[in-house]
Amino acid sequence: MLDSYGESVLVFLGINMVLALSLYLPISAGQLSLGHGGFMAIGAYVTVICTTWLGWPLVAGLAGGGLAAALAGAVVGFPALRIKGIYLIILTMGFGEIVRIFFLNFEPTGGASGIGGIRHLTTLPLVMGVAALMLLCLMRFRGARIGRALRAVQEDEVAAEAMGVNLTRVKVAAFALGALGAGIGGGLYAHQALFIDPGQFGFFRSAEIFLIVVLGGLGTYWGPVVGAAVVTLLPEMLRFVQDWRMTVFGSLLVLCAVLRPAGLLSGRRPAA
Amino acid sequence: MLRVDRLAKRFGGYQALAGVDLAVEPGSVHAVIGPNGAGKTTLFNVITGILPPTEGDVSLEGRDITGWRADRVTRAGIARTFQQVRLFRGMSALENVMVGRHARTRSGFGAALIRPPFHERGEEAETRRRARELLELVGLGARAQTSGGDLTLVEQRRLEVARALASDPRLLLLDEPAGGMNPVEVEDLNQLIRKIRETGVTVLLVEHHMRLVMRVSDVVTVLDAGRVIATGSPDIVRRDPRVIAAYLGRDA
Numbered sequence: 001m002l003d004s005y006g007e008s009v010l011v012f013l014g015i016n017m018v019l020a021l022s023l024y025l026p027i028s029a030g031q032l033s034l035g036h037g038g039f040m041a042i043g044a045y046v047t048v049i050c051t052t053w054l055g056w057p058l059v060a061g062l063a064g065g066g067l068a069a070a071l072a073g074a075v076v077g078f079p080a081l082r083i084k085g086i087y088l089i090i091l092t093m094g095f096g097e098i099v100r101i102f103f104l105n106f107e108p109t110g111g112a113s114g115i116g117g118i119r120h121l122t123t124l125p126l127v128m129g130v131a132a133l134m135l136l137c138l139m140r141f142r143g144a145r146i147g148r149a150l151r152a153v154q155e156d157e158v159a160a161e162a163m164g165v166n167l168t169r170v171k172v173a174a175f176a177l178g179a180l181g182a183g184i185g186g187g188l189y190a191h192q193a194l195f196i197d198p199g200q201f202g203f204f205r206s207a208e209i210f211l212i213v214v215l216g217g218l219g220t221y222w223g224p225v226v227g228a229a230v231v232t233l234l235p236e237m238l239r240f241v242q243d244w245r246m247t248v249f250g251s252l253l254v255l256c257a258v259l260r261p262a263g264l265l266s267g268r269r270p271a272a
Numbered sequence: 273m274l275r276v277d278r279l280a281k282r283f284g285g286y287q288a289l290a291g292v293d294l295a296v297e298p299g300s301v302h303a304v305i306g307p308n309g310a311g312k313t314t315l316f317n318v319i320t321g322i323l324p325p326t327e328g329d330v331s332l333e334g335r336d337i338t339g340w341r342a343d344r345v346t347r348a349g350i351a352r353t354f355q356q357v358r359l360f361r362g363m364s365a366l367e368n369v370m371v372g373r374h375a376r377t378r379s380g381f382g383a384a385l386i387r388p389p390f391h392e393r394g395e396e397a398e399t400r401r402r403a404r405e406l407l408e409l410v411g412l413g414a415r416a417q418t419s420g421g422d423l424t425l426v427e428q429r430r431l432e433v434a435r436a437l438a439s440d441p442r443l444l445l446l447d448e449p450a451g452g453m454n455p456v457e458v459e460d461l462n463q464l465i466r467k468i469r470e471t472g473v474t475v476l477l478v479e480h481h482m483r484l485v486m487r488v489s490d491v492v493t494v495l496d497a498g499r500v501i502a503t504g505s506p507d508i509v510r511r512d513p514r515v516i517a518a519y520l521g522r523d524a
Contacts, residue, residue: 140383140385144384145373145384148370151362155360155362159359162346162354162358162359163344163346163372163375164374
């Protein structure tokens with residue numbers, strides 16, 4: 001059986017899958033976001049408040065954290081309607097920073113010193129179950145009316161709107177559902193890390209989630225799964241090089257970007 | 273059917289449309305022609321809600337639709353194709369047409385989750401059936417699984433027609449559907465437009481291909497520099513001195 005180290009690595013793998021799958025939805029509607037750490041933070045804090053302070057069971061707490069994040073996602077989704085590409089990335093980065101600095105200064109949740117003493121409630125079956133459920137949802141969306149609308153919006157917004165797709169509704173929904181998943185991921189993370197502070201949900205967290213999705217490839221929902229596996233397991237397997245670990249990891253990522261620019265799970269290479 | 277009154281559109285200092293009046297009769301094929309830059313595509317973009325008008329009104333079957341968002345215009349019963357083809361290139365021909373059904377179907381995220389696996393029924397099955405039917409109508413039945421970007425330009429234009437028809441429009445706007453077609457393909461298009469009219473759909477088309485316009489249209493409106501300079505049957509318009517001047521120069 002797994003030792004506790006192995007199990008904890010797999011739990012973090014599952015959490016990364018949850019986060020990456022949740023970012024995949026808005027990205028597949030053409031909305032690039034580098035603020036997913038912000039939604040994760042909201043989910044983590046709200047879940048912990050529900051479980052630790054209010055004594056709710058974890059699943060109820062995750063629902064609360066997920067919904068709070070989804071609400072924030074809907075609010076951010078509206079200004080995000082008007083801009084795209086690199087400008088949307090900047091807006092979402094700004095959002096992530098706002099959330100981080102809010103919790104940094106919000107004394108009821110401990111400010112900079114964070115919240116400790118969180119019970120260890122996240123289990124491997126729970127995390128993998130949530131990830132599998134999210135993967136299943138994405139699969140179900142893809143072949144359905146709503147999934148086609150999302151792909152149409154990604155391909156050509158003008159044409160999609162001319163087909164009767166309500167861009168506002170579809171894009172805000174994609175953003176809010178992505179935030180919902182990130183919030184649940186944040187709640188699971190908090191009950192595995194057992195201590196949370198605002199620094200854990202900063203820009204680097206957002207960038208890591210983004211990296212997982214892009215590394216895996218945007219063509220299929222298996223991309224985030226494979227990306228999460230690489231980004232979580234590779235640094236663990238590189239422990240034998242000790243201090244050079246992150247340098248080697250970074251070099252391997254550069255190699256991936258050169259050899260498979262459209263992601264690990266992409267059949268075709270972009271035309272030169 | 274469609275009424276356009278005193279429609280104007282300004283882009284900064286450029287007057288693309290300067291008070292256009294247009295009345296499309298139900299069940300007709302109505303062509304809009306004019307030299308390059310006359311404002312034909314702008315007219316289409318304003319009617320379909322892609323651009324807001326500066327002034328004027330648009331109404332469909334007595335209902336004011338001026339300035340409506342494009343998706344609401346589609347739901348009100350107007351569908352269109354694009355001069356520069358705008359297919360969903362990464363999706364199959366069939367999926368493109370299925371997206372076209374969006375305005376007439378309802379299932380959302382919830383319905384996507386609870387639909388039975390491996391077997392479609394209800395709305396989704398109906399969407400697929402109707403999409404196949406429309407692919408057959410435009411002669412792309414054998415290309416259903418080909419992705420939009422892999423079709424030839426002529427096939428792409430036909431696919432756009434099928435995709436537009438999928439929204440069950442009462443008025444179909446075709447923006448230069450004959451672009452890039454050889455004479456045989458133009459003749460097929462002529463037949464297709466007639467078939468579409470027989471199903472009760474009114475057609476408004478912008479076209480440069482004069483032989484097609486003269487053969488297929490009931491009414492022709494000529495636009496020049498954002499104004500209507502003539503409207504009438506193809507034969508009358510063809511002989512109108514102002515039209516000849518607009519096409520061949522003032523001294524002709």
